[in-house]
Amino acid sequence: MTTAPPLATADAALAHGFSLLAEAPALAAAQAEALLEALPGHPPARLLLGMARLAQQQPQAALAVLQPLAAEQPAAPQVHMALADAWAAMHYWEEAVAAGEHALALQPALPGGWLRLGNWCDHLGRRAQAEVAFLRHVQEAVADPALLAAGRALAENDLAQAEQRLRARLRQWPQDVAALRMLAELGLRLGRNEQAIALLEECLRLAPGFAEARRQYALALDRGNRQAEALAQVDALLAQAPRDPALRNQRAVLLGKLGDYAGAIALYEGLLAEHPRDPRLWTSLGHALKTEGESGRAVAAYRHAIRLDPGFGVAWWSLANLKTERLTAEDIAQMRHQRQRADLDQDAQLHLDFALGKALEDAGEHAASFAHYAAGNAARRRQLPYDAALNHRRVRHACAVYTREFFAARAGWGCPARGPIFVVGLPRAGSTLIEQILASHPQVEATMELPELIAIVRELRARAGDPERTSYHDLVAGLSAAEARALGERYLARTAVHRRLGRPLFIDKMPNNFAHLGLLRLILPQAIVIDARRHPLDCGFSNFKQHFARGQAFSYDLADIGRYYADYVALMAHFDAVLPGWVHRVVHERLVADTETEVRALLAHCGLPFDPRCLRPHETRRAVRTASAEQVRRPISSAAIGRWRHYGPWLGPLEQALGPVLAHYPDPPPGLAGSA
Structure with missing residues (x-):
């Protein structure tokens, strides 16, 4: 026994x-x-x-x-x-x-x-x-121990460990909605937006009431430039939590991106009635008011944010960035005092540096102004890596791919619609003025800087597995005729939400689209392209003193700006040679000096009859989101031409990087086409 x-x-x-x-x-x-x-x-x-x-x-x-x-x-x-x-x-x-x-x-x-x-x-x-x-x-x-371990890895930003754990979990339990949401969060951090969207769609198929997943889905849709769909998700969440301040704020942001600034303003005002001491809300209200042309109310909103938090650098920069608002000696003294605070974070410091740079420039203190611009740019450059050599290689590769033979072999491809007018070039080159001129014509609708073409580029890059460092041009070369047409139709479908006036032509003023002209020509061969060009020192320094919200990583170092400008000139020269007459160039200095001649040529290129309202673009009332919003609401002026000269002693790195492009402006140096 x-x-x-x-x-x-x-x-x-x-x-x-x-x-x-x-x-x-x-x-x-x-x-x-x-x-x-x-x-x-x-x-x-x-x-x-x-x-x-x-x-x-x-x-x-x-x-x-x-x-x-x-x-x-x-x-x-x-x-x-x-x-x-x-x-x-x-x-x-x-x-x-x-x-x-x-x-x-x-x-x-x-x-x-x-x-x-x-x-x-x-x-x-x-x-x-x-x-x-x-x-x-x-x-x-x-x-759950497995999910806790993955969550710790996410919190510690150990994304490789988090991904390994989450994928192992989903191999065992493909319907684990918590793991799906966490993996989507990881994807958003890594820039895998489409992957995140797919994961969240499966998550919400399984658990439609998973509110945190739906919030994340709205964010992913917004990042994917699908703002109308994102708004529908936010509205679904608001139906369950109508007073949720974060959701109402998100809705206001989306309305602004969709061009409904009146709706955004109403939401911000409602939020401020409940949270009157939130400087970020006051600043957001100021942005919306500025875009709507209510500059007086925008100034008041920014200044109220500053009274609530004198060290809130974003509000100071927003005030300075109105361009038409001159900061006072008292403002300068207050900003200098705040800039010295030991408890101020780096983001506030760099915003104050950009604001002080602008205020001191207006006061004629150019040496002190440049010192603050340089400090702000150096701080932002440390936050935002940029590889000028990689950009140069991409431009060279684009020139190698998009040849006469390339386009001849694909004649008749793409979506044949003629609607969009693309205004391209460097930021701060006068594209907003060109947009305002065209928007003054009764057959043209202005939208905004539409990100849809760049979203298509990101998706093509993602196919190669390395979205940040891969040239996508070989993937463009591998597209079929049906795929090219579908991408063109997708662009038109996704941008339709911004078209409210029913006019035959509309403007996409995303300047960086110049880098994607090969793709653009393939998928929308009838699109109109305008190249906005400005003197490289005026344009270059204007970029250097502008703190962009996003998307312009090249602009925080003078040498990087010069190389970027030179690469832009080389790429545009290449397309001038490969597709003669397709791109119409507007040289800013010529436009200011002989406005009617340049406007007539611009309208003719667009196939539009001359309209005298285009000579008075400052009279056209519409929302303008760019840094030039206040400037284009005033008569065309030469006041900004040659401002770089005040900063000539410090612009050596920019001049050196520009090389022969500077000497030959506004034309490209001889033999530059295709030799980027």
Whole structure:
């Protein structure tokens, strides 16, 4: 007769057996059988044996052990969950759900239980029941060791470790909505926006009521330039939480991006009625008012933000960035005082540097002004890496790919619509003035700097696996005729939300689109392209003293600006040679000196009859989002021409990087086309 082991020894043997389940289920089964020989009918040993048989992929044998055990142990949650797992392994979903519900009624915090129950309900098509289970899993996930480890890695920005853990989890449980959301968050951090959208769509298919996933989905859609869809998601969330301030703020931001500034202003005003001491809200209101042309109210909003937080650099820079608002000696003294604060973070410091640079420039203190511009740019440059050599290689590769032969072989490709007018070039080159001139014509609608073409570029780059360092031009060369047409149609469909006036032509004033003219010509061959060009020292220094919200990483170093300008000139010269007459160039200094001649030529290139309103663009009322918003609401002027001369002693790196491009302006140096 076998002697029963002491209780402590049996407990130790059981613990060892359970520890073997994942890696050595056969040994776990042997341990259970040894215990049962010594302790016949011992419930924990039978549970171990049933779970071991299941881990050995022997669900029938597991059921033979677990069914009678569950009948004997109606109040044992682990037993009933193991039984549910055995039923599920045999695809007996009804039985699995019944056993799982019984287990979770006994112990709601059973690890992984709600996730498995949701999975089984999904197999049965019980969508509402599955969603309840998945959402309960999200609540209980804070105690899940695997998800906790992945969450710690995310919090510590160890993205490789987080991704490894989350992908392992999803291989085991593809419907783990908590893991799907976390992996989507990781994707957003890494710039994998389309991947994040796909993960969140699956997450919300499984659990439509997962509010945090829907918030993240709205963010991903916004980043993917799908603002109308993002707004629908925010509105769905607001239907459940109508007073949520973060959602209302997000809605205001989206309305602004969609051109509904009146709606955005109303939302900001409502939020400020509840949160009157939030300087960020006052600054956001100021941005919307500035865009709508209400500069007086914008100034008041910015100044109120400053009164609430005198060190709030964003508000100071926003005030200075109005261009037409001159900061006072008192303002300068206050900014200098705030700039010296030891507790001021770097973001506030650099915004104050840009604001002081502008204020001191207006005061004629150019040496001190340049010192602050240089400090602000240096700080921003450290935050925002930029590789001038990589950009140069991309331009050279574009010249190599987009040849006469390339376009001849693809004649007739793309979407034949003629609607868009692309105004391209460097920022601060006069593109907003050109946009305002064209928008003064009754057949043309101004929209804004539309990011859709760049979104297409990002998606093409992502196909190559390295979105930041891969030239996508080879992928463009590999597109089929059907794909090229589909991309053109997609551009028009995605930008349609910004067209409100029903006019035949509309303007896309994203300056950086000059880098994507090859793609543009392929997918929209009838599009009109205008190149805005300004003297390289005026344009270059104007970029240097402008703190952009996003997207202009080249602009925070004088040498980088010079190389970028030279690459731009080379690429435009290449397209002039390959597609003569396709791009119409507007030289800013000529436009200012002989406005009517230049405007007539511009309209003729667009196939538009002359309209005298185009000579008075400052009279055209519309929202303008760019840094030149206030300037284009005034008559055309030469006041900004030659301002670089005040800073000539410090612009050596810019001049050197420009090389022969500076000497030959406004034309490219001889032989430059195709030799970038």
